[in-house]
Amino acid sequence: MNEILKLLETDCRVTPREIAEITGRDEQSVSADIARLEHERAIVKYSALIDWDKAGAGGVTALIEVKISPQRGDGYERIAERIYQYDEVDSLYLMSGAFDLAVLMSAPSMRHVSEFVFAHLAAIDGVTSTATHFIMKKYKEKGCIFGERPEQEERGLFV
Numbered sequence: 001m002n003e004i005l006k007l008l009e010t011d012c013r014v015t016p017r018e019i020a021e022i023t024g025r026d027e028q029s030v031s032a033d034i035a036r037l038e039h040e041r042a043i044v045k046y047s048a049l050i051d052w053d054k055a056g057a058g059g060v061t062a063l064i065e066v067k068i069s070p071q072r073g074d075g076y077e078r079i080a081e082r083i084y085q086y087d088e089v090d091s092l093y094l095m096s097g098a099f100d101l102a103v104l105m106s107a108p109s110m111r112h113v114s115e116f117v118f119a120h121l122a123a124i125d126g127v128t129s130t131a132t133h134f135i136m137k138k139y140k141e142k143g144c145i146f147g148e149r150p151e152q153e154e155r156g157l158f159v
Helices: 004-009 014-021 027-039 077-084 110-121
Strands: 061-068 088-092 103-106 127-134
Touching: 004 014, 004 027, 014 027, 027 077, 077 088, 077 103, 103 110, 110 127
Parallel strands: none
Antiparallel strands: 061 103, 061 127, 088 103
């Protein structure tokens, strides 16, 4: 099962027939497994990873650290549910360490991000502070290298 998931995560366009050939299984059982994984929401969504800079769309990506006071009985859930409802939020994670939640969002400009933080995140009861970091350049995301791909450098010690 993990092999199917890893193949789909690497390239969601791979067909059940191709997966069957790679794994040595029959196509029908692979299709049935994929359908079950989709039904159980182990496979949540199929998507493409886009280099928006090359596509000419521009915009900015921000990582916003959010510190909160956990709510009695709800913990982090109530605030997390409120935050992930916003269309601007691409991803939301509960974190260990210096802050509680990490919000990833894409927007047309830095101003849009700052307005979102001011009007929506900071205004939520229980949010004690935020810190916004703008992604300046993507080198690698989800295993894909962005930009030109120079020859693979030897990983090891530099002399």
